[in-house]
Amino acid sequence: MSLDANRSDLILGLVGSGTMGRGIAQIAVASGVTVILVDALPGAAAKARDAVSAMLAKLAEKGKLTAEACASATARLKLGESLADLAPCHVVVEAIVEDIKVKQALMKDLEAIVSKDCLIASNTSSLSVTSIAAACQHPQRVGGFHFFNPVPLMKVVEVIDGVMTAPWVVETLTALARRMGHTPVKAKDTPGFVVNHAGRGYGTEALKLVGEGVTDFFTADRILKGAAGFRMGPFELLDLTALDVSHPVMESIYDQYYQEPRFRPSPITRSRLVAGLLGRKTGRGFYAYEGDKAVVPP
Numbered sequence: 001m002s003l004d005a006n007r008s009d010l011i012l013g014l015v016g017s018g019t020m021g022r023g024i025a026q027i028a029v030a031s032g033v034t035v036i037l038v039d040a041l042p043g044a045a046a047k048a049r050d051a052v053s054a055m056l057a058k059l060a061e062k063g064k065l066t067a068e069a070c071a072s073a074t075a076r077l078k079l080g081e082s083l084a085d086l087a088p089c090h091v092v093v094e095a096i097v098e099d100i101k102v103k104q105a106l107m108k109d110l111e112a113i114v115s116k117d118c119l120i121a122s123n124t125s126s127l128s129v130t131s132i133a134a135a136c137q138h139p140q141r142v143g144g145f146h147f148f149n150p151v152p153l154m155k156v157v158e159v160i161d162g163v164m165t166a167p168w169v170v171e172t173l174t175a176l177a178r179r180m181g182h183t184p185v186k187a188k189d190t191p192g193f194v195v196n197h198a199g200r201g202y203g204t205e206a207l208k209l210v211g212e213g214v215t216d217f218f219t220a221d222r223i224l225k226g227a228a229g230f231r232m233g234p235f236e237l238l239d240l241t242a243l244d245v246s247h248p249v250m251e252s253i254y255d256q257y258y259q260e261p262r263f264r265p266s267p268i269t270r271s272r273l274v275a276g277l278l279g280r281k282t283g284r285g286f287y288a289y290e291g292d293k294a295v296v297p298p
């Protein structure tokens, strides 16, 4: 099997049109790929299409995209009503909720719809690609394609092969990442891969500092940016990622490493998740948001 990621008529299905689905859709249509967006939540894919169109228009206004390129990219972004509309896709990338059972159920549903040659990829942050693929009749066609937030700006993509993943899948995802202007990096199928494994140190330890009363979240962010040179503080990053994504990621890495103490999630994120203080997407996380402006809540 092989698939030319650079073919001009490439159709990419995207399941999940939240933060990540939108970003992937934007860079895909901008690189000449046709995208079909599907989301389980009624109206979500249409909202995402409007947001992506607005982002493309903004790039055109700034002169980063010609008016023609903007118009053709926007026209390549299609809406699907249900998974059945993904039947013509050459590649499908899922960016739905970070839950192994839900992702496995999606894999089963997708395989009943797409052609047997369709490549299926997961944007999972932390789950085992091998486990996601295990739900499939053809696990060799499944790979990990892990983008970072915000997708158009974060140029690295982790390409992950599960135990059963065929070499052509890795080759195609690598070429597709390059086509979309990103830098593919091969990572092993281990909990959290490279970035979210290494990132535990940043997030979990910062939460410990706050939990143990060493400092408060705002000071931790300021120090880590000002003195340690990080672009974002750990709490700004948690707000950007959103706790409904990052807390399950923390739990999943901890569990997959057999409750390894150094990865133990913090009760702080658990309780804030339950309280709905998810981050930017709900207008309140560690910071409170007025549009893009972050303020420290009283």
Ligand code: NAI
Pocket (backbone or CB within 6 Å): 015, 016, 017, 018, 019, 020, 021, 038, 039, 040, 041, 044, 094, 095, 096, 097, 098, 099, 102, 106, 123, 124, 125, 126, 146, 147, 148, 149, 240, 241, 242, 245, 249
């Ligand atoms: P999100 O919550 O912004 O969007 C998820 C979307 O998927 C929602 O629109 C939801 O309605 C839809 N959805 C949920 N279950 C579905 C299903 N069964 N079928 C179809 N649509 C469904 O989440 P986000 O942040 O975009 O994350 C998605 C995936 O990307 C997760 O696996 C996450 O771990 C991963 N990821 C997230 C990053 C982040 O910074 N937010 C970074 C890298 C990866």
